Amino acid sequence: METIFMISADVSEEKAYRITKALLEHRAELRSINASLSRFDPAKACQNLPVPLHPGAARAYRELGYMK
Numbered sequence: 001m002e003t004i005f006m007i008s009a010d011v012s013e014e015k016a017y018r019i020t021k022a023l024l025e026h027r028a029e030l031r032s033i034n035a036s037l038s039r040f041d042p043a044k045a046c047q048n049l050p051v052p053l054h055p056g057a058a059r060a061y062r063e064l065g066y067m068k
Contacts, residue, residue: 003036007054016056024064042066 005023007016023030030037046053046061053061061067 003034003040004050006051007057009054011054011056013054013056013059016054017059018056020054020057020060021064024060024066 005020007019024042027037027040027042030040042061042064043066046058046067058067
């Protein structure tokens with residue numbers, strides 16, 4: 001089973017960007033939170049989503065090189 005992080009579309013782009021960037025930059029720590037996060041792969045996480053990617057999250061993924 002995959003883990004999905006979701007955030008309201010009402011959250012500002014800047015706040016969604018900062019949250020996403022922090023999660024991506026500290027993904028090693030995610031493993032200590034829950035074992036299901038041990039296989040989190042940012043390059044795959046932004047593909048085939050069940051809902052649209054928040055613009056702020058997309059910015060973080062692009063800036064860190066996980067999506068074009």
